[in-house]
Amino acid sequence: MTRQNVHISTMVLAVLIALGLPLVVHSPTYLHIMILLYLYAYLTTSWNLVGGFAGVLPLGHAVFVGIGAYASTMLYLQYGVSPWIGMLVGGVISVMIGVLIGLPTFKMRGAYFALATIAFGEGVRVMIENIDYIGPLKLNGPRGLQIPPLNVGLANMLFLDKKPYYYIILFMLIAVLALTWVISRRKLGYYLNAGGEEPEAAMALGVNVARCKLMAMAMSSFLTALAGTFWAQLTLFIHPKSVMSLDLSFEIAFIALIGGRGSIAGPVLGALLLRPVSDFSRIYFGDKLPGLHLIIFGVVLILVMIFQPRGIQEPLTRAYNKLVDRIVSRRARGVLESA
């Protein structure tokens, strides 16, 4: 058994467990928690294309979630367009907005970029809160939009059961992870990492850093918008404070920082650690101490930054590799002895 075989079996096992989970877990509450876990892992993986690989810290990704949610919902409510198509429309609009934000801000360094993205995100949210109509399109300001649970079915991405949502977001997560894996092994991945770490050196080696970052931003905003549509279809009610809030942008960044920025496993591990914390603190303390999960996030973030500045993926990857080594060498010894 080679290392690669072990890696493949681990991945197949993880996917099988994820696929089989709804056969064992029937409680809609727990399924919903899992759906949110995958959703955040998906959002963070999309964020990671810019925030991890390209080495900048965007803190306004909720804008793209909002664009995706509003675009598909408005098209569905007013023109009966299937959210599957609305999803792509939201994605395309997001790409345009993403590039528009990226063009001037990617020249900024460090905290200035982060601040600019926060400002933009909040600006858009406040605007949407104060607009009822854009031409014929009804935004409904702070009251948000509601999708009636009628005409359920796959065509409208609308279900009464949690299971279809579970499989849709699981599939989206696997797809985005695969995409990240492919990118990280190609020229663009190398160029993004290089440009993020030492832009001057990267430029001298033939990397058009600004263009690479814009490409990453375009992909990231597109993928994030798709999750926005999914969110709208899942909760059937969106308003600016839910899909465009600063909390959401921060939570994505927290998960990435704690899990491990710039690694493929980081966002998933971060979501696995933090989402349950968030959900259970909301369930148990939500009425008495709302926002407790953000305090817990903060404490965990500080601890991780002190003891594991590359995120929890690093010690976990090391432990996993050690385990793989042991399996591989034991097999090798077994083969030798039997021969």
Added chain:
Amino acid sequence: MPDTNKILEINGLAMDFGGLRAVDSLSFSIGEGEILGLIGPNGAGKSTVFNCIAGVYPPSEGEVFFAGEKINREKSWNLCKKGLARTFQIVKPFSSKTVLYNVMVGSFAVTDSTAVARRIALETLEFLQLDDKKDVRAANLTIPDRKRLEIARALATNPKLLLLDEVMAGLRPTEVDDVVELIRKLRDRGVTIFLIEHIMRAVMALSDHMIVIHFGRKIAEGKPAEVACNPEVIKAYLGDEYVISRD
């Protein structure tokens, strides 16, 4: 008019930073396959000359021709694709990545395929005798290895002209000899070399031609032996009282 035999030709180059003229009316050229040494006291403007050539700053005045083509306003990433590579005086490795990864970023300049980039990078590492460290994280390299990595990355872009900015600074004498040998081998492979260096022994041994600048102006030019005896050069480095007058 640019001379086609010259790989790099510079006419009246000047660079201003605010009110400070860091480089002033500098003209020189490098023939193909040559090694040109640029020396000068600290703050003379040597690295600024490199930065003007390599597209980091657009020069305030003057013209820069690379292989007969004017490259004044060209961006550094495009210059790299045309065959002009450089190293940095303060090494800038991608620290969290392995040596091989670092060099592959360079070799992607000549290919889009990961497999080909890896092959070129491995060949380059072998040439620089860094292949045994290919899986080491760049942050964990020693200073001489970091300097070598800097050269390896630049070399992986397959340059015609390589600008080396103090690649020997901070090395021990035996390590300097290794790098001198390495630069000779590079030249034998057909790479034209333009180097800034403070270690006189090395730059004297390597250069076919030398240029000395002081306060951004050229004060001497010629074969290493001629430059070393030039009273202007001695004055710039050591002060007036060290010039042995001939009368």
